[in-house]
Amino acid sequence: MSALSGAASVVGIGATEFSKDSGRSELQLAAEAVRAALDDAGLRPSDVDGLVTFSMDANAEIAVARELGVPRLRFFGQIGYGGGAACATVGHAAMAVATGVADVVVCYRAFNERSGHRFGRVAAGATAAPTSGGIDNGWQYPVGLSTPAATVAMFAQRYLHEFGATSEDFGRVAVAMRRHAATNPRAWFHGRPITLAEHQASRWIVEPLHLLDCCQESDGAVAVVVTSTARARDLPHPPAVITAAAQGSGADQFTMTSYYRDDLTGLPELGLVARQLWAQAGIGPADVQVGMLYDHFTPFVLVQLEELGFCGRGEARHFLADGGIELDGALPVNPHGGQLGEAYIHGMNGLAEGVRQIRGSAVNQVADVRNVVVTAGTGVPTSGLVLAVG
Amino acid sequence: MAAAVTRAPGAPPAVGTELPALRLDVTATFVVATALATRDFQDVHHDRVAAVARGSKDIFLNILTTTGLVQRCVTDWAGPAAVVRAVSIRLGVPCYAGDELVLGGRVAAVEAAHAGGPEGVEVLVEVVGRCGLGDHVTGTVKVVLP
Amino acid sequence: MSAGVAPVADAVQDPAERIREAARRLVEAGDCAPRPARDPVNEPMINNWTEALGDANPAYPGIAPPAMVQVWTMGGLHGQRADDDPLGAMTRVLDEAGYTSVVATDCAQTYARALRPGERLAVRARLTDVAGPKRTALGEGWFVTTVSTWTVDGEPVAEMMFRILKFRPPPPPPPPRQVPRPQVNRDTAYFWEGTAVGELRIQKCGECGALRHPPGPMCPRCGATRPGYVVASGRGEVYSFVVHHHPPLPGREVPFVVALVELEEGVRVLGELRGADPGAVRIGAPVEVDFDRIDDELVLPAWRPR
Numbered sequence: 001m002s003a004l005s006g007a008a009s010v011v012g013i014g015a016t017e018f019s020k021d022s023g024r025s026e027l028q029l030a031a032e033a034v035r036a037a038l039d040d041a042g043l044r045p046s047d048v049d050g051l052v053t054f055s056m057d058a059n060a061e062i063a064v065a066r067e068l069g070v071p072r073l074r075f076f077g078q079i080g081y082g083g084g085a086a087c088a089t090v091g092h093a094a095m096a097v098a099t100g101v102a103d104v105v106v107c108y109r110a111f112n113e114r115s116g117h118r119f120g121r122v123a124a125g126a127t128a129a130p131t132s133g134g135i136d137n138g139w140q141y142p143v144g145l146s147t148p149a150a151t152v153a154m155f156a157q158r159y160l161h162e163f164g165a166t167s168e169d170f171g172r173v174a175v176a177m178r179r180h181a182a183t184n185p186r187a188w189f190h191g192r193p194i195t196l197a198e199h200q201a202s203r204w205i206v207e208p209l210h211l212l213d214c215c216q217e218s219d220g221a222v223a224v225v226v227t228s229t230a231r232a233r234d235l236p237h238p239p240a241v242i243t244a245a246a247q248g249s250g251a252d253q254f255t256m257t258s259y260y261r262d263d264l265t266g267l268p269e270l271g272l273v274a275r276q277l278w279a280q281a282g283i284g285p286a287d288v289q290v291g292m293l294y295d296h297f298t299p300f301v302l303v304q305l306e307e308l309g310f311c312g313r314g315e316a317r318h319f320l321a322d323g324g325i326e327l328d329g330a331l332p333v334n335p336h337g338g339q340l341g342e343a344y345i346h347g348m349n350g351l352a353e354g355v356r357q358i359r360g361s362a363v364n365q366v367a368d369v370r371n372v373v374v375t376a377g378t379g380v381p382t383s384g385l386v387l388a389v390g
Numbered sequence: 391m392a393a394a395v396t397r398a399p400g401a402p403p404a405v406g407t408e409l410p411a412l413r414l415d416v417t418a419t420f421v422v423a424t425a426l427a428t429r430d431f432q433d434v435h436h437d438r439v440a441a442v443a444r445g446s447k448d449i450f451l452n453i454l455t456t457t458g459l460v461q462r463c464v465t466d467w468a469g470p471a472a473v474v475r476a477v478s479i480r481l482g483v484p485c486y487a488g489d490e491l492v493l494g495g496r497v498a499a500v501e502a503a504h505a506g507g508p509e510g511v512e513v514l515v516e517v518v519g520r521c522g523l524g525d526h527v528t529g530t531v532k533v534v535l536p
Numbered sequence: 537m538s539a540g541v542a543p544v545a546d547a548v549q550d551p552a553e554r555i556r557e558a559a560r561r562l563v564e565a566g567d568c569a570p571r572p573a574r575d576p577v578n579e580p581m582i583n584n585w586t587e588a589l590g591d592a593n594p595a596y597p598g599i600a601p602p603a604m605v606q607v608w609t610m611g612g613l614h615g616q617r618a619d620d621d622p623l624g625a626m627t628r629v630l631d632e633a634g635y636t637s638v639v640a641t642d643c644a645q646t647y648a649r650a651l652r653p654g655e656r657l658a659v660r661a662r663l664t665d666v667a668g669p670k671r672t673a674l675g676e677g678w679f680v681t682t683v684s685t686w687t688v689d690g691e692p693v694a695e696m697m698f699r700i701l702k703f704r705p706p707p708p709p710p711p712p713r714q715v716p717r718p719q720v721n722r723d724t725a726y727f728w729e730g731t732a733v734g735e736l737r738i739q740k741c742g743e744c745g746a747l748r749h750p751p752g753p754m755c756p757r758c759g760a761t762r763p764g765y766v767v768a769s770g771r772g773e774v775y776s777f778v779v780h781h782h783p784p785l786p787g788r789e790v791p792f793v794v795a796l797v798e799l800e801e802g803v804r805v806l807g808e809l810r811g812a813d814p815g816a817v818r819i820g821a822p823v824e825v826d827f828d829r830i831d832d833e834l835v836l837p838a839w840r841p842r
Binding site for chain 1: 715716717718719720721723724749750756775776777778779780781782783785786788791792794796803804806807808814819828830834836837838
């Protein structure tokens with residue numbers, strides 16, 4: 001158990017609707033989600049003294065603070081590496097709260113990822129930045145490997161080769177997520193489950209990934225409020241206690257293209273996160289009732305199950321075939337439908353669902369939830385959380 | 391504009407004789423004036439916008455003018471008494487407005503004129519006209535000199 | 537089609553044979569009807585011509601410049617080819633076969649006698665030869681030759697052989713390929729300078745000899761900052777690969793393969809795998825380096841099967 005474990009809690013969650021065309025600016029989405037999260041927490045903008053977001057977010061902390069009328073900010077920051085930042089925003093907030101640097105920190109992510117800039121398109125200028133990242137991209141974009149799906153497909157092909165898995169094993173993730181989303185009214189794919197045959201028949205995006213291996217593109221925003229667990233006792237909702245928060249970056253780490261390590265079948269940066277989470281929280285995989293696993297592309301859900309220790313290396317396909325990630329399975333994963341089914345808000349909607357599962361207020365509520373593990377973007381330097389009933 | 395008649399009358403020219411060069415500033419006005427004087431109203435010879443739209447860099451000389459200039463190159467040298475019997479040309483690169491066209495000739499053959507035609511010697515002159523892009527025209531002119 | 541010349545039967549399928557058949561019929565049809573000049577040979581038009589061409593020959597306008605013969609029978613500002621004009625008919629045949637562009641190649645005029653103001657000319661034309669298809673610098677085409685005869689009261693006074701090339705314009709050159717361009721700095725310049733000269737260069741630590749790709753300024757093994765490079769053999773095996781279908785990418789046609797290749801030297805390098813059936817690529821397939829020249833300043837590493 002670390003000094004961080006249990007010191008802070010998530011006490012409010014808020015979101016806009018999830019759509020394909022929000023019809024308003026990203027800043028408005030951010031402000032609406034933050035205000036909703038504060039309302040949920042029973043707090044006011046004047047209570048806020050910290051803001052954390054993704055470095056990819058277009059809305060600076062000061063811009064959001066202006067819209068909310070936050071009079072003073074003592075702590076603010078942006079976490080890098082795309083969706084890998086999701087849990088780290090809360091981790092940084094928890095560290096600030098645990099150390100007394102800030103009292104109430106709101107973490108947010110807001111974008112028009114469907115109606116505005118789409119990540120699945122080739123990022124113009126990805127190689128132009130005079131930075132180490134711009135140089136890194138120069139090994140990949142010019143030769144034609146230039147979309148997130150393509151970078152994940154390179155890992156996935158090797159995974160299939162080494163473990164004898166098939167595209168259907170990836171498909172079982174998509175089918176489960178769409179089944180969960182089908183009963184979630186907030187999900188874009190509410191009422192629209194798919195079959196494994198439909199997954200197999202969907203068009204290729206980048207082999208070995210079909211269209212239905214790729215998460216959707218969404219407009220929307222999510223915010224969560226972090227404060228001390230002590231203060232949380234006085235707020236309206238039962239706290240989701242942050243019993244572990246960790247970041248991870250592995251040896252020879254790149255963003256989406258860590259192709260130069262001995263092994264391509266794992267996510268060592270997530271393995272590093274997992275070991276920290278279990279150590280901080282003082283629990284193991286068997287103590288977790290719900291997994292909120294980052295599902296931008298199906299193959300990395302399998303690898304996450306393995307890195308987190310829910311099954312052995314190369315065994316995820318059996319875990320899936322046995323219904324392991326279904327609502328009544330060994331580890332219900334993403335009961336809201338994940339990014340494949342509910343919305344792609346860079347992992348923050350999964351984080352909010354983790355809080356609902358702790359509160360017992362989710363539409364697809366898993367019984368007797370005590371611990372939820374939450375992961376962030378995969379293939380990049382990443383982060384994770386364990387949320388627990390207080 | 392007219393070049394001096396430089397051939398000495400009387401003596402037939404020797405094979406290999408070089409004709410004086412005929413240098414022409416091919417202005418847009420020249421291209422248009424000659425096109426209209428030869429009753430050639432194709433737009434590429436007078437309408438720059440149309441010429442560019444058709445893939446040319448500018449308006450350019452028409453064939454009837456090139457034929458007439460090849461003839462002129464020889465008659466300027468041969469004088470008014472010469473009788474032109476044939477002009478035969480092969481066309482090369484276009485000659486655009488703004489270019490310079492330099493025509494030159496060389497006597498390639500001299501023989502007695504054929505019976506039934508004008509009296510004198512029949513001279514075959516090879517003509518080359520060059521512009522900025524290269525050979526605009528190569529050809530021969532057959533004239534009978536008294 | 538020229539009046540009185542039957543169209544080529546649809547049964548003739550071969551395009552070249554259809555052209556030859558149409559040409560045969562037009563050649564057999566001989567001269568078209570004589571077309572009279574608008575005006576008699578006249579001093580004002582001669583003067584316009586000599587003024588424009590700068591021709592000071594004092595024989596004019598007493599006689600007309602011989603090379604002016606065609607001017608007298610030009611169609612004029614609103615002129616249209618006669619239905620039986622053989623060049624017009626042959627042009628239509630070749631246009632339909634895709635030989636839509638035209639360039640004049642030869643013009644040979646002979647003059648029987650000088651023409652004087654007052655004489656009234658007429659011209660008739662016949663198709664004499666259609667030769668092709670021939671490869672030319674401009675594209676594949678057919679040489680079409682006609683002969684025009686000018687007469688005064690039935691007396692032939694001048695003749696002109698006129699040859700054009702009707703050609704199929706070559707497809708426009710593909711636009712230059714636009715791919716994202718790598719940023720080159722002092723840590724990576726050796727690599728891109730290598731591809732430009734056909735070498736696949738791998739960073740080698742100047743101290744401990746460790747090979748490394750992608751490169752960096754400091755050896756992660758020994759800490760030295762003296763990187764050099766070796767030229768790789770270029771041979772390796774596919775360690776993993778993807779087949780890109782969507783979205784379309786600038787500078788590439790889908791589907792295409794990008795392979796992560798493990799070189800004999802032990803490092804991995806990304807590149808497009810070209811010349812392989814995307815459906816047949818397998819992990820472990822032997823490949824060798826290829827170089828994909830984008831333009832004068834950028835050559836990308838690529839792979840081909842070996």
